[in-house]
Amino acid sequence: MARTLFDKIWDSHVVADLGEGWSLLHIDRVLLHDLSGARALREVAERGHALARPDLVFATPDHAVSTAPGRTAETFAGGAATLHGLRQRARETGIRLFDLGQPGNGIVHVMAPELAIVLPGLTLVCGDSHTCTNGGVGALAFGVGASELTHVLATQTLMQRRPRNLRLRYEGRLGAGVTAKDMILAAIGRYGTAAGTGFAVEYAGSAVRALPLEARLTLCNLSIEMGAKMGMVAPDDTSFEYLAGRRFAPRGAQWEAALAAWRALPSDPDAHFDVEHSLDASAIAPQITWGNSPEQVVAVTDPVPQPRHAGDRAALDYMGLEAGRPIAGTKVDWVFIGSCTNSRLSDLREAAAVLGARRVAPGVTAWVVPGSEQVKRDAEAEGLHARFQAAGFEWREPGCSLCVAANGETVPSGARCVSTSNRNFVGRQGTGARTHLASPAMAAAAALTGAIADVRSLG
Amino acid sequence: MQPFRTVTGIAAPLLRANIDTDMIIPVQRLVGASRDGLGPYGFERFRYLADGSDNPEFPLNRKAFRTAPILLAGENFGCGSSREGAVWTLMGMGLRCVIAPSFGDIFHNNCFQNGLLPVRLPEALIRRIAEAVEASPGNARVTVDLERQEVITPWGEAVPFAVDARKKQAMLEGLDEIALTKQRAEEIAAWQARDRAARPWAWDSVS
Incomplete structure (x- = not known):
């Protein structure tokens, strides 16, 4: 019977069929970050369990750590105890910890693909909703809460009900200045934040095939913002070239065996999807959100839309925007380039390419927070940091920073921030902060002009 | 996990759509926090004014709703971050059941891990219940019976709801x-x- 990519990975991981759509699934890799991970390790110990397979568990601090240059575990005092707890539990349990300043440290969904901890065909969980990012390499990766994470750490399995299959195709070629971030924001704008609830989403079509691996991670990252806890792209030569030679990638004869297995993973041509959507990639313009939900998004060339209901009116009020006025030209106070969505080397290159000889507009605070220690080192090796700094950006240490604002770094109340992150929720970047989600190139354009701007008009 | 069988009491309306888990509990409150004691921070960005006093506009601050064990919510309730602290917070506020047209997937799972029952009902019906509650604040009662899979509305109608059989059993027994x-x-x-x-x-x- 013809099967989807999702079906193949799910079916091959069923340890026990529990009936009525439920399975006990084997989980091949577990990622831990300082907030959810330290807590889950403590919970496992307090409940009298041992870790089932410490060799399959990988930890990195990212949420509650400062990203200030020269930071230590203590720079953000509020997170120090959590980080020390994670270090101690890691030592006790023998899991791998990629600590601050070490190669491998970084935002959990940046370091996992970077080290090839995640591979095509694997199952992976983390106590973090953006775990779907890792589906970009062709894995079944999803976020879980604290209880489910504890279950996985104690048993290496998880009880799950099988979701349905949804395929989202992007056909055609992206225009200049349009990125994977714009592709996924456009889809969320069209189909809504609940369109993927209860589904595993596969992104397909010629425009997806043409995306480099890091852009596929960006695409999958916002699956949860469409309601889907799992998003994935079928593995292909682009994926294999990306993974080859990375730290935890198979080698030699095992690499060849893995390749053979991975080539059989893509959805069969006649596989059934419960829901199919299709978008014309060539018609997508650079996107910018205007409200407090990622579905409240427009093309940068559009006006701020008229409110359709009370939720829209509340968002316009919070964001200090007026319906009917062009969104381009709206004055900006902050710019954040970073997060598990858009902090990889290719993202930083895209943003740097916009700079030219220009400088950050007066009054704008602009941050670049590389996604991992490796991204930071690679970017510095090619001089990107110097270009950002010369333009007036702050170049910082890796971490989640202003995406989740769990580390004391916040956008001030009332300030407007163009951000490459994934959530424009009320107060997400700080109490009263106004967030506009966009691509790294659009964020750079906003920093230079001091206003929301169409990156294509910068020349 | 705290078992759940049935709850009867006031239902508090908070019908805005897309209430995300950041709104329920800001991440800053979860850094180094224990799962107990989060209740006072629930919805804090909406519940309190800048000076720390109660925001009279926030529905759950109204006297009739302060001790409500049931929350009436809008679509896609609990979307966003996977933080289980959102469930601990709601339970810390005394809630045992959330009734909404739809829920964020991960939040929905987290509810069942803790004994907070998420019930899906049609939006129009939730609005009717909210109107009945508003018509008689503090008096109109709602019953949610997991074993029978029924919500008893303030006007006495028994409305069936669907729940996954496996999750139902786990919740009834606190497995x-x-x-x-x-x-x-x-x-x-x-x-x-x-x-x-x-x-x-x-x-x-x-x-």
């Missing part, structure tokens, strides 16, 4: 899923041995 799965230790070990033979690359690359 410990880890203990349950550990009974399958041999099956898990056998699966791992088979998989290691079939996909050595998935194991040796990290061992």
Whole structure:
């Protein structure tokens, strides 16, 4: 019977069929970050369990750590105890910890693909909703809460009900200045934040095939913002070239065996999807959100839309925007380039390419927070940091920073921030902060002009 | 997990759509926090004014709704971050049940892990219940019966709701899923041995 990519990975991981759509699934890799991970390790110990397979568990601090240059575990005092707890539990349990300043440290969904901890065909969980990012390499990766994470750490399995299959195709070629971030924001704008609830989403079509691996991670990252806890792209030569030679990638004869297995993973041509959507990639313009939900998004060339209901009116009020006025030209106070969505080397290159000889507009605070220690080192090796700094950006240490604002770094109340992150929720970047989600190139354009701007008009 | 069988009481309306888990509990409150004691921070950005006093506009601050065990919510309730602290916070506020047209997937799972019952009902019906509650604040009562899978509205109508059979059973009994799965230790070990033979690359690359 013809099967989807999702079906193949799910079916091959069923340890026990529990009936009525439920399975006990084997989980091949577990990622831990300082907030959810330290807590889950403590919970496992307090409940009298041992870790089932410490060799399959990988930890990195990212949420509650400062990203200030020269930071230590203590720079953000509020997170120090959590980080020390994670270090101690890691030592006790023998899991791998990629600590601050070490190669491998970084935002959990940046370091996992970077080290090839995640591979095509694997199952992976983390106590973090953006775990779907890792589906970009062709894995079944999803976020879980604290209880489910504890279950996985104690048993290496998880009880799950099988979701349905949804395929989202992007056909055609992206225009200049349009990125994977714009592709996924456009889809969320069209189909809504609940369109993927209860589904595993596969992104397909010629425009997806043409995306480099890091852009596929960006695409999958916002699956949860469409309601889907799992998003994935079928593995292909682009994926294999990306993974080859990375730290935890198979080698030699095992690499060849893995390749053979991975080539059989893509959805069969006649596989059934419960829901199919299709978008014309060539018609997508650079996107910018205007409200407090990622579905409240427009093309940068559009006006701020008229409110359709009370939720829209509340968002316009919070964001200090007026319906009917062009969104381009709206004055900006902050710019954040970073997060598990858009902090990889290719993202930083895209943003740097916009700079030219220009400088950050007066009054704008602009941050670049590389996604991992490796991204930071690679970017510095090619001089990107110097270009950002010369333009007036702050170049910082890796971490989640202003995406989740769990580390004391916040956008001030009332300030407007163009951000490459994934959530424009009320107060997400700080109490009263106004967030506009966009691509790294659009964020750079906003920093230079001091206003929301169409990156294509910068020349 | 705290078992859930039935709850009867005031239902508080908070019908805005897309209430995300950041709204329920800001992440800053979860850094180094224990799962107990989060209740006072629930919805804090909406519940309190800048000076720390209660925001009279926020529905759950109204006297009639302060001790409500049931929340009436809008679509996609609990979307966003996977933080289980959102569930701990709602339970810390005294809530045992959330009734909404739809829920964020991960939040929905987290509810069942803790004994907070999420019930899906049609939006129009939730609005009717909210109107009945508003017409008689503090008096109109709602019953949610998990065993019978029924919501009894303030006007006495029994409305059926769907719930996954497995999750229902776990919630009624307050099951410990880890203990349950550990009974399958041999099956898990056998699966791992088979998989290691079939996909050595998935194991040796990290061992």
